[in-house]
Structure formats: structure tokens, C-alpha cells
Amino acid sequence: MDIFQDGYKTGFLDKADLTDPKFVSAVKWYQDLIFKEKITPTIAINDALSKTGDPMLTGKLAFDLNGAWKLATYKNQKFNFGVLPMPLGPAGTSTPFTYIDPLMISSKSKHPDAAWKFVKYMVSPEVQKKWATVTGYPPADSEAYKEWLKQFGDQVDLGYLTQVVQDSIAHGKESPNHLIAGYAEVTSFMKNEQQQIFTNGEDPAKVLPDMNTKFNKLLQQIKDKAGAGK
Numbered sequence: 001m002d003i004f005q006d007g008y009k010t011g012f013l014d015k016a017d018l019t020d021p022k023f024v025s026a027v028k029w030y031q032d033l034i035f036k037e038k039i040t041p042t043i044a045i046n047d048a049l050s051k052t053g054d055p056m057l058t059g060k061l062a063f064d065l066n067g068a069w070k071l072a073t074y075k076n077q078k079f080n081f082g083v084l085p086m087p088l089g090p091a092g093t094s095t096p097f098t099y100i101d102p103l104m105i106s107s108k109s110k111h112p113d114a115a116w117k118f119v120k121y122m123v124s125p126e127v128q129k130k131w132a133t134v135t136g137y138p139p140a141d142s143e144a145y146k147e148w149l150k151q152f153g154d155q156v157d158l159g160y161l162t163q164v165v166q167d168s169i170a171h172g173k174e175s176p177n178h179l180i181a182g183y184a185e186v187t188s189f190m191k192n193e194q195q196q197i198f199t200n201g202e203d204p205a206k207v208l209p210d211m212n213t214k215f216n217k218l219l220q221q222i223k224d225k226a227g228a229g230k
Contacts, residue, residue: 002095004176011181012228013219018212025090027197027204035201039063042199043191056081067099068165072136075151083156083164098172138165182222189218 003023007013017023033040040063041049054073055061064070065086074081086094103122105115121127128144131137138148149158177183193211196202 002173004180008176008179011179012223012226013180013186014223015216015219016212018208018215022091024204024208027208029090031197031201031204034198040065043195044199068138068168069099069136071138071152074155075136080155083161085164085167094171096168096172097175098169099175100178102178181226181228182219185218185222189215 003016003018004013034042041061046055046061049055049058049060052058052060056064057073057077057079086096088094103119105112105119109115122131123140125141125143128139128141129147132139132144132148133151136148136151139145149162152158152161177187180186193207193214196207197204
């Protein structure tokens with residue numbers, strides 16, 4: 001269930017119902033991955049493990065929920081790994097976020113021609129290939145993408161990695177951090193308030209009603225701050 005769905009067109013989330021049974025079920029499912037299935041650590045444990053280095057590279061974790069950019073950490077390591085999509089949730093679906101970071105030119109730019117020249121340079125096949133090989137991050141250009149894949153040929157099954165990446169693009173949706181006003185405030189709120197559920201193990205059905213009231217108050221504050229509250 002996507003609580004941001006109604007805000008994708010306007011840029012503002014007018015309200016959200018964190019007590020919706022579908023949302024409660026999704027939160028409970030993820031909580032069970034921590035406390036029941038024990039296949040993912042709490043945020044506190046993960047933070048503690050990270051203080052001694054990457055938990056995957058130090059052998060403290062067997063799985064890491066992350067994006068394709070994380071592969072850059074492994075490309076210069078003698079480290080073999082596998083990739084797989086997120087497991088299906090209670091609704092029987094898995095919809096990953098795709099972090100499509102654009103290059104934009106401000107309408108108030110004093111140097112629009114120079115900015116456009118820079119954008120064209122950055123997205124050129126030559127620079128995209130260099131970006132992919134130097135940083136290890138997945139590029140936007142299709143030819144550069146092939147070069148990006150080659151870097152991991154000795155570490156992972158490239159056929160399966162290719163399939164996972166292509167499926168994530170085909171079935172994913174753009175991350176709301178590009179689409180929703182006040183997203184940083186929303187994520188900060190969620191991280192703090194969800195500690196009760198994902199760190200302390202409290203029942204989501206009991207925590208979410210109070211959290212819902214606070215969250216909708218925050219959404220209104222975000223709109224008011226942007227002058228869109230009325």
C-alpha cells in the first residue's frame with residue numbers, strides 16, 4: 001500500500017490513513033521479518049554493526065536491503081555475492097522504488113546555455129561510461145550500462161543481476177523523495193516514530209493510531225509552510 005499515492009500529482013500529501021488495515025498488515029509483515037523470521041536486524045543493531053565497517057564485507061550480515069548503487073562498494077573487493085528482488089508482501093506484490101536522480105536547470109538560471117551544455121556533457125555516452133567505471137554506480141545510458149555490468153562479472157551471476165535490474169525498472173515506481181514536498185521531514189518523522197514498532201517490537205495496531213494523528217498534523221504543517229495550506 002502506497003500512502004503517498006494521492007500526492008504524486010500535486011506534490012502534497014493532503015492526508016494519510018496509517019490505520020488502514022492494508023497499511024497495518026504491511027507494517028506487521030515487515031516487523032515479523034525482524035522479530036519472528038529474524039532475517040533482518042533492527043535499526044539500532046544495524047547501526048551498531050556498521051560502526052565496525054560494512055556489515056556484509058565484515059561477515060556480520062548475510063543480506064543487505066539496498067539499491068544497485070551499493071554494488072560500487074563491492075567492485076574492488078575479493079567478494080562474491082548474489083542479488084535478489086524483495087520478497088512479496090502480504091498483498092502478493094513487490095514494488096521497488098527507483099531512485100531516478102535527474103539533472104535539472106533552474107528556470108531562474110543566469111547561465112541556461114552553459115547549464116544545458118553541462119547537462120548534455122554529463123549524459124553523453126562517453127561520460128556515462130566513465131561515471132559507471134569510476135564510481136561503480138549504475139548509469140542512465142544503455143551502452144554505459146553494459147560497461148557497468150561487466151565490472152561485476154567475476155563476482156555475481158550477470159544474467160540474474162541483469163534480470164533483477166530490468167524487472168525493478170519495469171515494475172518499480174519513482175521514489176517519492178522526488179515527488180512529495182517535505183519528504184525529508186516525513187522520513188525523519190517515520191524513522192523516529194517507527195522505533196516503537198521496529199526496535200521495541202510493539203504491536204503496530206496499537207502504535208499506528210496515535211502516530212496517524214501526529215503524521216497528519218505534520219502533513220498540514222508542510223502544506224502551510226509552502227503556502228499551500230488553504
